[in-house]
Amino acid sequence: MDNTLIEYIAVCKIKLAEKSVQVKREKKINYGQQVVFCRGDMETAVNFYCGKKGVSAVVQGKESPLKLQIEETITAKSIFAEKVHISKNEEEIVPAGTDNWMGCDESGKGDVFGPLVCAACIVTKEEAAVLKKSGVCDSKMLTDKVIANLAKDIEKILQGRCITRVVMPEEYNSLYDDYKKEHKNLNNLLGDLHAKNIRVLLSKYNCPCIIVDKFGKDQYVLSGLEGLEKSHQIIQITKGERDTAVAAASILARNGFVRAMTELSRRFCMELPKGAYLGISETIQAIIQKQGIHDLQYVGKLNFKNFDFLR
Structure with missing residues (x-):
């Protein structure tokens, strides 16, 4: 083509x-x-x-x-x-001479239902070439079925050098409330989740460079690194999925989100819509009628305006 x-x-x-x-x-x-x-x-x-x-x-x-x-x-x-x-802008984001690096991305931030998922993975130059050849790219360009297959390939190739953190709605809502009490917002929470993934991988593997798909101020991520930013190169850049490591992380995060949504749909006996628009209000009302208003905390992110009636 x-x-x-x-x-x-x-x-x-x-x-x-x-x-x-x-x-x-x-x-x-x-x-x-x-x-x-x-x-x-x-x-x-x-x-x-x-x-x-x-x-x-x-x-x-x-x-x-x-x-x-x-x-x-x-x-x-x-x-x-x-x-x-x-x-x-297809030129390499990774600095010249870097043999391995980490990519970080998330999924579910803009979805009313389902979890917030953050993923990170460390790749070598050789692995990046293999992953790119196998079809690894920005998850937004792929179907859920392709994402599921690629996620298996990524995990098989990288072994323990990848991590996916799934924050289900109940935990998300609790964390969001805690951050709000400290006058922090969703980006603070997201930055801390990325930082935790970075710290976990760096505790096991040497990796000089970390690339994060930029979603806000650099400090959102840097504040949770506990000084690691002083000894590592942290690159936060928009459209970070141009890099294969970030693209791989986006696939792992999206796969974690889709799997969680499938489980929630099974648990609540209804198809939960992705995104923040079509079918959201109708689904909220259906959950209230079938499960009760209390169960919304287990399936939705209550900070969205769709749930203003709860406040």
Whole structure:
């Protein structure tokens, strides 16, 4: 498939993921690629082509809120600007001469239901090449099924040099309340979770460089490293998933999130929607009716505005 088309599809996936639109499945088609996007129960297929006149995208199916959102997103001029931006920034983030390094990322921060998951892993140059060849990239560009398979490969290759910390809703809500009492916010909590993962891996393995997908002020992560930042190079950068170690961490984190959501859905006997929009209010009401208002703390992140009625 043409590199220009690959880049364009990748940016579209990322932009749509930011709006809680996920990839359900994809396949090769004549002269291009078909990607089926979903949000809640809605599905929309998009055919991406690359011909003599350049890249084009055809959104399939009947009119729906999802189809409209996809059309507005993938035809925006910012997509083309972003594609160029990514092309110009594919250079290595890792400093020259670094033989091994750590990548850190999270999943679930923007989801009303389910856990907050942080992951970290240490890779060598050789392992990074193998992982990249096997398809490791930003998890937002992958289906849940592909993520599950890649997560197994990552864990098998890295052995003990990876860690995934899953903070289920009940623990998350308790921690969030504790941080709020100390006049701290979600980014403080997230930074401390990343710092704990970093400290655990550094207690077992030598690793001179740590790359974190940047989500806020550097201090959110640095404050929890207990001085390790003085002896290690800490790089916090946006779009950190360009680096294979961070991409691998994003896959481990997403896999942990999806598995936890599957378990919660089984426990509550209903399909819990991902994201923060479609189906959220209806699901909250269904949980209250079936389980009682008290059980919301076990399934949702109560700091979201969706739960303001509890306060």
